Amino acid sequence: GAVVSQHPSWVICKSGTSVKIECRSLDFQATTMFWYRQFPKQSLMLMATSNEGSKATYEQGVEKDKFLINHASLTLSTLTVTSAHPEDSSFYICSARGQGAVDNEQFFGPGTRLTVL
Amino acid sequence: AQTVTQSQPEMSVQEAETVTLSCTYDTSESNYYLFWYKQPPSRQMILVIRQEAYKQQNATENRFSVNFQKAAKSFSLKISDSQLGDTAMYFCAFMTRSNYQLIWGAGTKLIIKP
Numbered sequence: 001g002a003v004v005s006q007h008p009s010w011v012i013c014k015s016g017t018s019v020k021i022e023c024r025s026l027d028f029q030a031t032t033m034f035w036y037r038q039f040p041k042q043s044l045m046l047m048a049t050s051n052e053g054s055k056a057t058y059e060q061g062v063e064k065d066k067f068l069i070n071h072a073s074l075t076l077s078t079l080t081v082t083s084a085h086p087e088d089s090s091f092y093i094c095s096a097r098g099q100g101a102v103d104n105e106q107f108f109g110p111g112t113r114l115t116v117l
Numbered sequence: 118a119q120t121v122t123q124s125q126p127e128m129s130v131q132e133a134e135t136v137t138l139s140c141t142y143d144t145s146e147s148n149y150y151l152f153w154y155k156q157p158p159s160r161q162m163i164l165v166i167r168q169e170a171y172k173q174q175n176a177t178e179n180r181f182s183v184n185f186q187k188a189a190k191s192f193s194l195k196i197s198d199s200q201l202g203d204t205a206m207y208f209c210a211f212m213t214r215s216n217y218q219l220i221w222g223a224g225t226k227l228i229i230k231p
Binding site (some may be wrong): 032034038041042043044046049089093095097106108110111 | 159160161162208212216217218219221222223224226
């Protein structure tokens, strides 16, 4: 199956700094990428949907100025958490849907654990 | 709006037993997909099984099978001959062809005991 990577897998940062998380499709071209946030023992919460070359669509309640999403190429999307605070600590997961893929195919990255001190 | 409900927060069975996880959903769409995902302690989401709504035949993948009742909007997962490696969170999810977004249930924590 198709592979999606995320980098870093775990990051610790100080409050007030910005953190960038990368999501890459390694062996296919991802026309659409999804960013999720998952709190401990909870389900996935969709944050935004990004299509290559266009602005991301954010879900209600997600601050677009705080969670900057860029999908500049067909293999890379980035999520930047700006001016991070301890409440932004969470597990962030991306998934990707590929060009020419079967309608229902979404491939998940391994996730990034963000801890803000 | 579509919703997915998993009414069992946690389940526990002995190894080799059969277990069924429940899932119901609500939608006015006619063309959609249903999924069961597994999230082990590594937290990597793994697709277990999928079902297209237009297919009447229940999907099967080795020890995993579903009972898809479209009229009742029910989509349960049966795991036969359960193994220790099946211990994980299991999420039921729904997708329409309008935007390909996944709508997630709250999850069921499944523990397989030796």
